[in-house]
Amino acid sequence: MAEDKNALFPIGEKAPADYFVGKVMVKNLVPADDILNTVIGNVVFEAGARNNWHRHPGGQILIATAGTGYYQEKGKPVHLLHKGDVVSILPDIVHWHGASRDSAFTHIAINPNTQKGVVEWLERVTDEEYLGAYP
Amino acid sequence: MAEDKNALFPIGEKAPADYFVGKVMVKNLVPADDILNTVIGNVVFEAGARNNWHRHPGGQILIATAGTGYYQEKGKPVHLLHKGDVVSILPDIVHWHGASRDSAFTHIAINPNTQKGVVEWLERVTDEEYLGAYP
Numbered sequence: 001m002a003e004d005k006n007a008l009f010p011i012g013e014k015a016p017a018d019y020f021v022g023k024v025m026v027k028n029l030v031p032a033d034d035i036l037n038t039v040i041g042n043v044v045f046e047a048g049a050r051n052n053w054h055r056h057p058g059g060q061i062l063i064a065t066a067g068t069g070y071y072q073e074k075g076k077p078v079h080l081l082h083k084g085d086v087v088s089i090l091p092d093i094v095h096w097h098g099a100s101r102d103s104a105f106t107h108i109a110i111n112p113n114t115q116k117g118v119v120e121w122l123e124r125v126t127d128e129e130y131l132g133a134y135p
Numbered sequence: 136m137a138e139d140k141n142a143l144f145p146i147g148e149k150a151p152a153d154y155f156v157g158k159v160m161v162k163n164l165v166p167a168d169d170i171l172n173t174v175i176g177n178v179v180f181e182a183g184a185r186n187n188w189h190r191h192p193g194g195q196i197l198i199a200t201a202g203t204g205y206y207q208e209k210g211k212p213v214h215l216l217h218k219g220d221v222v223s224i225l226p227d228i229v230h231w232h233g234a235s236r237d238s239a240f241t242h243i244a245i246n247p248n249t250q251k252g253v254v255e256w257l258e259r260v261t262d263e264e265y266l267g268a269y270p
Contacts, residue, residue, distance in 0.1 A: 008200060008219045029198070029221045036194045036223060038173070038247040059171045063164070063243070065143060084143045086164045088171060108198070112173040112247050 007106070008065060009042040015051075019121045021130075022049025022098075032114060039111040039118055045069065050098025050130060053122040055091075058113025062087040062097060069105035070133055071097045078133040081105070091116070096125045100134070142241070143200060144177040150186075154256045156265075157184025157233075167249060174246040174253055180204065185233020185265060188257040190226075193248025197222040197232060204240035205268055206232045213268040216240070226251070231260045235269070 012027025023046045030040035037058075042065075053074065062071065062081070069081035074094040081087065081097075089095060091113070099105035111118050147162025158181045165175035172193075177200075188209070197206065197216070204216035209229040216222065216232075224230060226248070234240035246253050 008198075010219075030196055030223055035225060036196065036247055038194075038196060038245070040196065040198075040221070040245070059173075061165055061171065061173060061175065063143075063175075084145075086175070088165055090170060108243075110173070110175070110245060112171055 004066070006066075007044075011044060012042065015043070019052050019054070020049065021052075021124060022046055024049050024051070024098075029108070032118070034115065037112065037114045039114055041109050043107055043109055045099035045105045047099050047102055047104055048130075050125050051096055052124050053094055053096050055094050055120050055122070056089065056111055057091055057117035057120070058111065058115070059091045060089040061110040061112070062089070063108040063110070065106045065108060067105035068100040068103040069097060069107060070100055071095065072133055080134070081107070094122065098125070098130075101131070139201070142179075146179060147177065150178070154187050154189070155184065156187075156259060157181055159184050159186070159233075164243070167253070169250065172247065172249045174249055176244050178242055178244055180234035180240045182234050182237055182239055183265075185260050186231055187259050188229055188231050190229050190255050190257070191224065191246055192226055192252035192255070193246060193250070194226045195224040196245040196247070197224070198243040198245070200241045200243060202240035203235040203238040204232060204242060205235055205265075206230065207268055215269070216242070229257065233260070233265075236266070
């Protein structure tokens with residue numbers, strides 16, 4: 001994945017394969033603490049890449065900044081995400097996000113209320129789930 | 136202030152003159168609630184524009200996305216901000232932010248822990264303070 005010269009942030013480090021499918025790069029922007037209670041990272045997914053199903057005890061906010069992405073809550077239709085889209089995810093809602101099949105995708109991930117926990121990772125989003133997510 | 140076609144977000148509404156000097160536009164991205172406890176807005180300052188001195192009971196995080204800005208905590212030197220810079224501001228630290236003298240400036244403003252309050256506005260940043268802020 002070539003570094004985008006127009007990107008807001010440096011590309012960061014490869015996300016752990018245990019929790020992601022495909023190549024995903026994460027740049028930490030705000031680390032965990034017990035004062036701001038907010039962890040923020042910039043995430044770049046190559047086309048086809050996504051995270052596992054997961055939930056956040058304190059909720060999450062995604063800000064899409066480049067490319068085309070998918071966002072899906074368990075049992076609901078997938079949503080397409082484009083630059084400037086903002087998704088507010090309530091606590092404990094099981095969901096996944098990632099790039100579309102044909103385009104890379106970048107979002108800022110804001111995890112508030114980290115005194116309640118940051119993330120609980122669940123099962124992988126299978127190819128069948130991913131390819132069936134968007135008609 | 137012409138709308139920037141490369142901007143991440145729509146330009147929003149004019150910020151209240153009681154708390155800002157110069158032309159400042161705010162687009163609300165995440166409204167106040169008692170679940171995510173996080174208010175997020177995109178703020179565009181024209182050159183020379185800035186907010187009043189203020190403090191956040193729950194702290195604040197700024198993500199600079201375009202232009203050149205200033206950030207100053209009371210009694211400390213001003214910091215220049217450029218695209219990709221992230222500023223973590225601790226609760227109750229008195230500070231101001233805005234554009235530089237010669238360039239507009241855009242940042243995303245993230246206000247976490249809003250169960251403690253969002254903002255307490257204080258006095259204006261005078262022209263003397265502003266013009267003296269950066270040598």
